[in-house]
Amino acid sequence: MVDSHWSPADIPGLEGRTALITGANSGIGFRTAQVLAERGARVLLAGRRPDSLADAARRLRAEVPGARLETVELDLASLASIREAAAPLAAAGTLDLLINNAGVMSVPERRLTRDGLELTVGTNHLGHFALTAYLMPALRRSAAARVVTVSAVAAAWRSGDLTDLMSERGYRPMSAYAKSKRANVVFTRELARRLAGGPHRAVVVHPGSAVTNLQRHTSTSRTGRLFVALASRTLMGSPDGAAWPSLYAATHPEAVNGAYLGPAGRDQTSGTPRPVRLPAGADDPGVGARLWRESERLTGVTFPVPQT
Template sequence: MSGSTAATAHHWTPDAIGDQHGRTALVTGGNSGIGLETARVLARHGARVILAGRRQDTLDEAAAALGAEQPGSEVGTVVVDLADLASIRRAGERLAAEPGAIDLLINNAGVMNVPERRTTADGFELTFGTNHLGHFALTAGLMPALLRSPAARVVTVSAVAARWRSGRLDDLNSERRYGAMTAYAKSKRANVVFTRELARRLAGTHVEAVVVHPGSAMTNLQRHSSGPLSRMVVAVAARALMGSQQGAAWPSLYAATSPDVRSGQFIGPAGRDQTTGTPVPVPLPRDADDLAEGERLWTASERLTGVRFPA
C-alpha cells in the first residue's frame, strides 16, 4: 500500500508503517479494544481516523482520549449499529456523501458467545447479523467512498473460529438450532468467504479486500460470557493463551498498510497455534475459497439485507 515502508512480514511491527497523512481510515468498534488500538496506531502515523460505534457518548470519549494522546491528530466519529440496517444505511449515506475518500475500512466490530439466541432489529440472529450481515451492508454502502480512493483496502476481522467444523454456512440465522459459539464460528467463516468473494468481484479496481484474525486476546467480545463454566474458561484463557490487545491489532494494521499484502489474503499471527506473534499470510480455512460457496453466501447476504453493491 502506498505510504508504507517495505518490511518482511516475518519481522513486521507497527514501526514499519509509513506516513499515512492524507488517508482516511474508518474503524468499526473503534471506541474500544482492538478497534481503538488499531485507530490509535493509524492516527499516530498521520491518518485521519473515523471511529464507528453504537453510542455517541462512548465514541466521543474515545475520540477525546486519542486527541489528548496525539495532539494534532484528526479523529472523527460516526454512529452505526451493525445490528440495525437502518442505522447502517444512515451512516453509509452520510459518509458516501462527503467529498473525500475512505482509504481504509476496518470491519472490526463484533459480538461473541451470546448465551441465548437473540435477534437484530431486522430479525437476523444477532451474532451472524452483526458480524457478517452488518459489515456486508456497511461495506456496500461505503463502496462509493472507497472507489474514490486511489488505493483502498477493506480489512475484515475474522477469528480462528473460522476454521471450526461447526461453522458451516447453512442455517445462517440459526433458526433450526442455536449454539453460541457455533453462531460465532459461522459468522467468522462468513467473514473469510465474504472477503474472498469481494476480492474476486473487485479485481481490476483499486480497492483490495483482506481478511485477518487477531489470534487470542481479551477484548470486549467476551462481554457476553456468562455462567460459572464460561467465566472459568475465560479466566484460564486469559492466563494461558491470550495476548495483548496491542499485539492483537497487528494483523489488522499489517493488512491495512503493508505493501506486501495482496487482495484476498488471510493474515494472522505467526506464533504457536496462530495465537500471538508477528502477522503473516496464513492458510485459508478448508474450502473457504470454494467459488460456489462464495456465490451462495453473497446471494443470501443480498437477499437478507436487501443491499446491492455498486456495479
C-alpha cells in the same frame, strides 16, 4: 513473500488518508485506531454508543496529541443505522481504509437484530456486508482503497458451516460465532474476486487472541466468569499485539488482494502477520457466490461491485 521483521513502527506516514474502523471504542479496534492516528491518518471511530465513542476519542487524543479523529454513530444490528452512518461519506467522501472490526461473541440465546436477523451473524457479517456495500462509492473515490475484515480462528471450526446462516434449525452461541467468522472470510474472498484487476483490495485477518470485552458473555455464572478471566489472562495476548494483523493488512504492500493473514507466532497470538490457511471450502467461488446472494437477500442491500 512476507516481511518477517515488520512491526507497526514500520508503517509509513498516512497523512491525507481516511480510515473508518468499526468497534473503535474498545479492544482491538481502539488499538488499530490509535496506531493509524499516530501515523497521521484521519480516523473515523464508528460504534453504537455515543458516550463510549466520545470517551475513546478523549483517550486517543491524550495518547496522540493532534490526532485527526471523528466519531460516527453506527449500530451494525440495524440496517437503517448503517445506511444513515454511511450516507455522508457515500455521497461526497473518500474512504481509503475500511476496517470491519466490530463483533459480538457467545450471545447466550438466539436474539435478533432490529431487522429480524440472528444477532451474531447479523452484526459480525451482514452488518459489515451492508456497510461495505453502502461505502463502496467512497471507497471507489480512493486511488487504492482497502477493505480489511477481522475474522477469527473460529472461522475454521466445523460448526462454522454456512448452511442455516440464521441458526433457524438450532442455536448454539459459538456455532453462530463460527458461522459469522467463516462468513467474514468467504465474504472477503468473494469481494476480492469482484475487485480483481482494479486498484482496490479486500483482505481478511484473524487477530490471534487477546483479552478484550469480547469474552464478556462467555460464561453466565460468576465462577465461570472468574475461570474465563483467569484463563484469558494467562493464555491470551494483548489488544496491542492483536491489532497487528489489521494494521499490516491495511498498510503493507504485501497484503495482497484476497489475502488471509494471522499472527506468525507459534502461540497464534503474536508476531508479524503472515498468510494463514483458509477454512475448508472458503475459497470455493460457488460458496462465495451463494453467501453473496444470501447476504443480499437477507439485508435487501445490493452490492454495487460488478463481477469481472
